[in-house]
Amino acid sequence: MPDRPPDAVIKAEFEPRIVAFFCNWCTYLAADLAGTSRMKYPPNTRVVRVMCSGRVDPQFVLDAFAHGADGVLIGGCHPGDCHYQEGNYKALRRFELLKRLLADLGIEEERVRLEWISAAEGDKVRAVVDDMVQELRALGPCKLEIGEAEDSLAEVAV
């Protein structure tokens, strides 16, 4: 591997943490397919299997960010293919509003992503995760600092 960067560079590179909510009927199977097909993609996602992308409560996404995620990926069935008929449309509507709200809260649009990935599209899982990791690396850590350290700053200097 001639292009491999020196170890020091690898260590210094920021590794984004992505929480991925994958639909049981499509994207989760696609991720499985990517695995059994021995496709290689970055190990930055923590996959949570949900029954439907429509099950992804916006609270889940906020909670992921509150607990230190740098990005959240939601994977659902293509439009028209939902196992429960309408779940992915509900996911889409909520996602569009959530994305805007997060932007108002200072969390960049690139940190949340909704992708339609069918059970046959193992390669799309690889491509999407690859791409998202690249984007998040460029953005840097999310760092919310909502804990106690933020309490109160020193006095204003006059």
Place this chain on the structure above:
Amino acid sequence: MPEKPKIAFYWCASCGGCEETVVDLEETLLDLAAKADIVFWPVALDFKRHHVEALPEKSILATFLNGAIRTSEQREMAHLLRSKSQLLVAFGSCSQLGGIPGLANLFGRDDILRTAYFDSPSTVNPDSVLPSTRFKDDGHEVELPLFDNLVKTLDQVVDVDYYVPGCPPPTKVVRDALSMLLAEQLPAKGAVLAPDIALCEECPRKDSKPEQLFISAFKRPQEILIDEQQCLLAQGLICLGPATRSGCEAACLKGNMPCTGCGASTSRVRDQGAKELSAIASLIESKDEAEIGRVLASIPDLIGTFYRYGLPGSLLRRKRINGHAQQEVLSVK
């Protein structure tokens, strides 16, 4: 005759509306005064901080504290009243979730001071004066509270036993909370002392809510003539009734205005704004991304709409500023 239980009321970052709601108890207040001693209530009674400090630990049965926590003085008072009280009740939206003052968490402390003391057009401050915690004048030194970087809910500062929701809490909810307290019939610690059901359940317009509700454009109250009988969601207004706790008996709805969510959420919800957002977004009719975007664009102020009363108490608590929490401290010559 056995000693009467002691009750205290206190205010932090608030508007005074919660005090008003106590006064609105009318005769119930006289009943309360007959059954309990009010030992501290700055808005109405002349007791000072040193009177509270002189009380034995845990000698107050319950303190009702309204307002969010924004300054060092408010933090100190919260700790003091916590140590003197058996029960501490977060009273009203600000104390429970941060309330309207909590919207200041969209900015850092420095932004706020800069705007207030330098940038606002009406400010005249030729000597670039900023508030400081110590100030000397004519040989006397005055101490002022420190303005914190963040607005906090009461339970982010001290342990809280109960919550009374609302902006301000409805008198019925307050009356019920007081009678539960005096009758020693309080629920388990941590409970919100209001009905644990969504507002739609007690809304007089409930029957006019369609079985299947679809919205193709959101409207603001000033843009339409609001029908006084029909469900406001069905009229395209953003009414947060589906994701807000009841207890107010739909007071705003009776005034022909949509619910803005001051009652906070039910016990099944952690983040009120996220749940409200979820409820409202799923009503959009379209399945097309661009069209959904167009419909959503008719909601002007997302945080002001969904986190009007609860930003500090939400999962994210504040806006992420410049890619990180603000650490810079203003320094002015």
